[in-house]
Amino acid sequence: MRRALAMLVISTILLALLPLAFLTPPATQAEKSPALQPITCPRRGGTLVIIHWGDPKSFNPDSQVDDALYNIAMQIYNRLVALDIDYNVVPDLAESWEVAPNASVFIFHLRKNVKWHDGYPFTCRDVKYTFEAIKKYRGIAYGLLKMSKLKSIECLDDYTVVFRYSEPFPAFLGFLAWYGTFVLPEHIFNKSEYKDWMDPKIPALHHPIGTGPFKFVEYVKGSHIVLEANPDYFKGRPCIDKIIYKIVPDATAALQTFLAGEGDILNNRPPLSEIPRLNKTPGVIVEMRPMPSRWYIGFNMLRPLFQKKEFRYALAYAINRKEIVDKAMNGYGYPAEGTYVPAIKWAYNPNVKLPEYNTEKAKELLDKLGLIDRNGDGFRDYPNGTRIVLRLLIFTGAEEEAIARVIKEDLKKVGLDVKIEEYEIATWEAKVVKQRDFDMALCDGFEGPDPDNMRIRFAPGAYINFANYSNMEFKRLLDLASKEPDPEKRKELYWKAQEIMAEDLPYLPLADLVAFYIYRMEWHGLPWHLPGVVGLGVYERVWWEKGTPVTTTPKPATTTTAKPAAPTTTATKPSPTTTPTPRTTKVVKTTATVTATVTKVATTPVSPGAATVTLVKTVTVAKPTTVYATSVVTKTVTATTTVTAGMSPAMGIAIAIVVVIVIGIAVALARRR
Amino acid sequence: MGMGTYILRRVFQSIALVFVILTINFTIINLAPGSPVIFMAGQFGMASKEYVEAVIKRWGLDKPLWERLLIYFANLLRGDLGYSYRYLAPVSDLILERLPITLFLTVTSAVLAFIIGSTLGLYAARHVGRKVDAALTTTMFVFWSTPSFWLGIILMIVFGIQLRILPVSGMINVRAGYTGVMYYLDIAYHAILPITTLTLIMMPQYFKITRDAVLHQLKEDYVITFRAMGLRENELFRRHIFRNAILPPVTIFGLQLGYAAAGAVLIENVFGWPGMGRLLLDSILTRDYPVIMGIYLMISITVVFSILIVDLLYMLLDPRIRYR
Numbered sequence: 001m002r003r004a005l006a007m008l009v010i011s012t013i014l015l016a017l018l019p020l021a022f023l024t025p026p027a028t029q030a031e032k033s034p035a036l037q038p039i040t041c042p043r044r045g046g047t048l049v050i051i052h053w054g055d056p057k058s059f060n061p062d063s064q065v066d067d068a069l070y071n072i073a074m075q076i077y078n079r080l081v082a083l084d085i086d087y088n089v090v091p092d093l094a095e096s097w098e099v100a101p102n103a104s105v106f107i108f109h110l111r112k113n114v115k116w117h118d119g120y121p122f123t124c125r126d127v128k129y130t131f132e133a134i135k136k137y138r139g140i141a142y143g144l145l146k147m148s149k150l151k152s153i154e155c156l157d158d159y160t161v162v163f164r165y166s167e168p169f170p171a172f173l174g175f176l177a178w179y180g181t182f183v184l185p186e187h188i189f190n191k192s193e194y195k196d197w198m199d200p201k202i203p204a205l206h207h208p209i210g211t212g213p214f215k216f217v218e219y220v221k222g223s224h225i226v227l228e229a230n231p232d233y234f235k236g237r238p239c240i241d242k243i244i245y246k247i248v249p250d251a252t253a254a255l256q257t258f259l260a261g262e263g264d265i266l267n268n269r270p271p272l273s274e275i276p277r278l279n280k281t282p283g284v285i286v287e288m289r290p291m292p293s294r295w296y297i298g299f300n301m302l303r304p305l306f307q308k309k310e311f312r313y314a315l316a317y318a319i320n321r322k323e324i325v326d327k328a329m330n331g332y333g334y335p336a337e338g339t340y341v342p343a344i345k346w347a348y349n350p351n352v353k354l355p356e357y358n359t360e361k362a363k364e365l366l367d368k369l370g371l372i373d374r375n376g377d378g379f380r381d382y383p384n385g386t387r388i389v390l391r392l393l394i395f396t397g398a399e400e401e402a403i404a405r406v407i408k409e410d411l412k413k414v415g416l417d418v419k420i421e422e423y424e425i426a427t428w429e430a431k432v433v434k435q436r437d438f439d440m441a442l443c444d445g446f447e448g449p450d451p452d453n454m455r456i457r458f459a460p461g462a463y464i465n466f467a468n469y470s471n472m473e474f475k476r477l478l479d480l481a482s483k484e485p486d487p488e489k490r491k492e493l494y495w496k497a498q499e500i501m502a503e504d505l506p507y508l509p510l511a512d513l514v515a516f517y518i519y520r521m522e523w524h525g526l527p528w529h530l531p532g533v534v535g536l537g538v539y540e541r542v543w544w545e546k547g548t549p550v551t552t553t554p555k556p557a558t559t560t561t562a563k564p565a566a567p568t569t570t571a572t573k574p575s576p577t578t579t580p581t582p583r584t585t586k587v588v589k590t591t592a593t594v595t596a597t598v599t600k601v602a603t604t605p606v607s608p609g610a611a612t613v614t615l616v617k618t619v620t621v622a623k624p625t626t627v628y629a630t631s632v633v634t635k636t637v638t639a640t641t642t643v644t645a646g647m648s649p650a651m652g653i654a655i656a657i658v659v660v661i662v663i664g665i666a667v668a669l670a671r672r673r
Numbered sequence: 674m675g676m677g678t679y680i681l682r683r684v685f686q687s688i689a690l691v692f693v694i695l696t697i698n699f700t701i702i703n704l705a706p707g708s709p710v711i712f713m714a715g716q717f718g719m720a721s722k723e724y725v726e727a728v729i730k731r732w733g734l735d736k737p738l739w740e741r742l743l744i745y746f747a748n749l750l751r752g753d754l755g756y757s758y759r760y761l762a763p764v765s766d767l768i769l770e771r772l773p774i775t776l777f778l779t780v781t782s783a784v785l786a787f788i789i790g791s792t793l794g795l796y797a798a799r800h801v802g803r804k805v806d807a808a809l810t811t812t813m814f815v816f817w818s819t820p821s822f823w824l825g826i827i828l829m830i831v832f833g834i835q836l837r838i839l840p841v842s843g844m845i846n847v848r849a850g851y852t853g854v855m856y857y858l859d860i861a862y863h864a865i866l867p868i869t870t871l872t873l874i875m876m877p878q879y880f881k882i883t884r885d886a887v888l889h890q891l892k893e894d895y896v897i898t899f900r901a902m903g904l905r906e907n908e909l910f911r912r913h914i915f916r917n918a919i920l921p922p923v924t925i926f927g928l929q930l931g932y933a934a935a936g937a938v939l940i941e942n943v944f945g946w947p948g949m950g951r952l953l954l955d956s957i958l959t960r961d962y963p964v965i966m967g968i969y970l971m972i973s974i975t976v977v978f979s980i981l982i983v984d985l986l987y988m989l990l991d992p993r994i995r996y997r
Contacts, residue, residue: 047848049847049848054955055760055955057759057760057761058760058761064713064728065712065713137727138723138724138727139724140724142723142724143722143723143724148723198761200761200762220844220845220947221767221770221771221947222771222945222946222947222948222951222952223843223844223845223847223945223947224843224845224847226847226850244847244848246843246847246945247843247945247947248842248843248945249942249945249951249954249955250942250943250945252826252943253826253829253841253842253942253943253944253945254842254945256826256829256830256833256834256841256842257841257842257843257945259834260833260834260837260840260841262840262841262842262843262848424707425707425711426705426706426707426708426709426711426712426960427705427706427707428707429707429711430706430707430708431706463722
């Protein structure tokens, strides 16, 4: 009885606490409308939540390879120049630049009025420090920027910087706009008490200070990173208030988290089989762009068998690249056609054609080589009677396995036996790159932002030229191209090199990868819609449909003064209105090989809180015959005001408390005898 | 030999055992083909030779294995667990940061699994052969054979996506950014699904062991005697059978607590829970040897010593067991 009483007392206390749980904190989006800055925001406010796949290693974006930091660093820091969605160079901290005729001297004119997040003015001193540090501490861009050939970095005045190279370096701008080249604050890093730029005592390694559109607020390892809008950003304060990177490493869990509405952009690459489902989800848009990244296999040219060109050609005829895209990549990719990536348009030679799929020709070539089936087991043998078994080494991964299986099946059709060996990447590197212990190796790689990547990747003497390709003419052309200042001549050299590579075929390109941009419909101003305006991955111009409308006449902010490198952009943006936009049409056309057209028609709300939204989404690929994804979705979307999934934690806890009380009472009653 | 000497000997044995484990781990990890340098240097082709050489030199990876092992032990004795290649931060900091977050999950679910599992086991044993027993046994069997990550994803889809009453992943609601008491309530709210999954996965072993132990006790002579004496069934179970049958589940519980510090790799990964399991997995995937070694050190210490404690507890609980 006493126990029952005690239970009752506890239950009463818990019940009394119950109302507390319902005291939900105020609305999640602080909707301020600071009209302090000249803006181009149709609406202000909102928190962009990005589901992100990993933890950054540090907050020094120049010191080491840190793919997880890269996208985050782009919001906090700036580079001198950036790359847009089409891999063209756009101005960033440098508003314009001059290239000396022989492409060995580069002069950048820096923006004035730029401030570090701590209020300190940005000047040429910071640029000089950054690149000298990359040289001195062997930053990740050391090799790409050819730091050993850099003679000097000089500041002509506070806003003019000159890079002098001892030889022509036409690829400089492309690499400068890419990886590990973020400008660091000299006034924080350059102190004599620090042993180098990764000294744990440097405060900016824990709380990064940049010049970028967003300021660092908080990082909880394994959980999230919070950034807030930088009111003093040199292009004006960003429209949204905050960016939160929510870290979810598991691809499936990340997809579910996104579907549950807990994120606005999905950075994780989802399992390819899930793309159609994502596409069908109301309010979610999936866009695809070809990437300068592709799958290829390398033939071990140290093996006598592969030294025979006919054998390599036979394999190329036997492998069905279209089937690889369809079966192993769920159709999300493009069969490789030439020996360089089409995404880097200017350098891609469309006349170079890899052998077309043709099993008969493959068999013919193999027969000619005397590699025939000697014992009638269906597989070809060496002249001494032992079966030819080709070892194909791949990385661990579902897509890798699927590609390898297609190759195995294809080669089986021409009587060649393939043994697939799967390794985790470090082991793969040891076996393939270091020991050359393989017959064929599957690899994927980024071949941009400049075709000089071909030299780094495939030229004789390059570390990862694992096929041991040794054509010296190929090397000579690429070496020449890497120093050729005239873009037209450079292009010709690369075109010639691609022809030679297609002729020799030491590597067989398989398929070009596709980049997915997965986001919620209510977000606009995304970097993949703004070629020539913002760097790829920079969210400085993002605005939210549900934000507070801006009542003042939008004044164009001081944007890029230098003319963007190439692309012509037609972008019709929805006009800023206070009522839910009755008809919103967004057409984005770019010069890229893919034209994405997103038409969104929203009719007047049927009932409060519900609206019929017709979403017509067409992604057309400029290649004549291929249309990879066309979907017309008509759906009734129940517009709920809450973006977050389900109920608030308070509700959940309240339910939990009620459950505990019920159990408590039940136990108490049961105990009473 | 006195009891004190025995305990002292066992403690020394345990310490030696930890060092043996560490030596084996260190050797196996470092003998694995491939090198951590590739992860520090990133995608092929991007890192220059100079960069790779600088990295190798900075971390002393050019030294022979035995030398690195000696350096590691020397640092360990000074209380230095090393420095993470990946995060460029002291390993001890990384571990301490994650430990409470992980213990919240693992210890809570271990306790819940123990309580619920053994209670249900006792209940099933009392109703052995009836429908209730069959139903419980089948259910437990199903949970026992379910892969934890799969159960986690199913629960996530049902409660997070379909019913929308629980959050899908993460530790806090990043959009809301609660502070104060709400912050902790938020963590508790986000912990419901992972804790439930872990509890459901761990419960069956307690259920099975308790049920079997009770059934075993029921065959003992004293039960027959007590029944013959007319002792009420409730009294018999509570006073006598339960006390005898609870020893085996307690042992399992003690051992499980030893592993609690290691975290739940699969569950933490599925639910985006920033605990030790995630740290371990990330470190393995990026070959962050010092962190892997640090976590293994912690696991081996907790496991070895929880075994020791369970042994000593047994000695106290059961007068028949004597130290030698």
